[in-house]
Amino acid sequence: MSATAAPRVVSRRRPRSSWVRRTAGDALPPIVALVIALGAWEAVVDLLNIPVYLLPGPSAIAGTLWRLVSAGFVPPTYVGAPAQGILYDTYITFAEAMVGLLIGTTIGLVFAVIMTNSRFAEQALYPIIISIRSTPTIAVAPVFIIWFGFTLMPKAIVAALATFYPVLVNCITGMRGVDPTTLEFFQSVRASKREIFWHLRVPNTLPYFFAALRLNVSLSLIGAIVGELVGARDGVGHMMTEAAITLRTTDVFSGVVVLTVLGVILTEVVTLVQARVLYWHETERV
């Protein structure tokens, strides 16, 4: 047994040196392209003497970003104060996005289970869900600001509205898309509906669920920011709005960089968790 298992494990992992070389080979071209693009940007800004409040060069943005990040965790002293640090605002936006993601994912999962269990529920709920999804969340955001004030809640709701649909659709696809032969086998050994759900439908849905989740982490961030643009006292979106009004353009770009980095980190975290949970799935093995 162990003799047959050992070669398979070895063959799955490539030798370390080639892995390093491959990663370096993959990473080098985009880094070169990025450096060229940033260099061109800096050169254009320098040569045309574009004022920093209109379009700052990458070096000016990097300087501001470093100042804002190294300032540490400082809440704004008063509403509309020029940004001292960006970590506090990032934390606020992150919290809003995660609460919204949690609400949106839960709603999506619950409705997916309801809609896969009843054809009637699916047909009755589908138009309502399409209506909610087709309405731009930004248009609804002011309503929640009026209801809940400048708190976390309206941003979380907007983030939830932005994230529930991918989870719902993907999970319905996953639960419906079980292998008919396997389903027949489960039924032939008299598996109960609950057993079929937990041992067949849920494992089959997980890859679809993670695909939705990976999309949703960035959608939840955008949702939180949209909510902050409409009305907020803190958060990166609020910081950027204030900075744009007062022509602190480097602050705005620092916000863009921080949000993008946060989005990349969150997406990577989901990918890592997915690799851990779905180690048995074929997409993870190759």
Add this chain to the structure above:
Amino acid sequence: MTATAATRPLPRASGGATTLSRLRALGPGIFGIVAFLVAWEALIRVTNTPAFVVPAPSRIAVRLWEELPSYAYEFSYTLAAAAIGLVIGTTIGIVGAILMANWRVLEKSLFPLAVILKLVPFVAIAPLLRIWLGYELQPKIVLATLITFFPVLVNCIAGMRSVDPLALEFFRSVGASRWEILLRLRWTTTLPYLYAALKVNVNLALAGAIVGELFSSKNGIGKVINETALTLDIPAMFAAIMFLAITGVSLTLLMNWSERRVLFWHDSVRTTGGR
């Protein structure tokens, strides 16, 4: 004649029956919408909720009917900005994908960056666009373009990569040029991916235009929502939202319909009816 009719594919068998069955399939959906609105209306009446918190659907409908001409006029600005942005974003996305598919250097160097840039929340630069481009259509068009460009690019690349290796080998073996492979082979595998991006992008472009209008505008439905929110004219605000919901659903249905028309040969349409 009757024998051939029987062997024909089922959906085309006879027009009358399909219309009827299609109507019957709509039944639960209509029930769902009506039940939702009735429950909403009843809840408002029973709890006596004031209209400035949540207006009843009947009241929203009346207000929408009154405001319909002005909303339609304002919406034409939103739609114009969204449509222009969508066309520009989609075009640049397709051109970029074609370039990357033909020059591997471009794909290797730019595609990883595009995947990251797709995560940039462009709505957040709406305040900057106002400073750069003013209060007319341009900032909304730029925002809609930025939002729609990356999904098209990333999906088109994925579609071009997903080409059947055997078919590709065959094309190469008969000496097909890059452009012939692109126009006759890659295009067919890309179209479903492009449609997937477009279906999302129609709503994203609208949202982008509305974000732009919330910040700075003389016209547009986003301006209407902003003004009604500031004056706490909640029934008018809900009427504008309902207007957007109706137009959004119409656009979604339009996209689904055109996808069924264009991709009638593709598995995803043949099995699910293009949902």
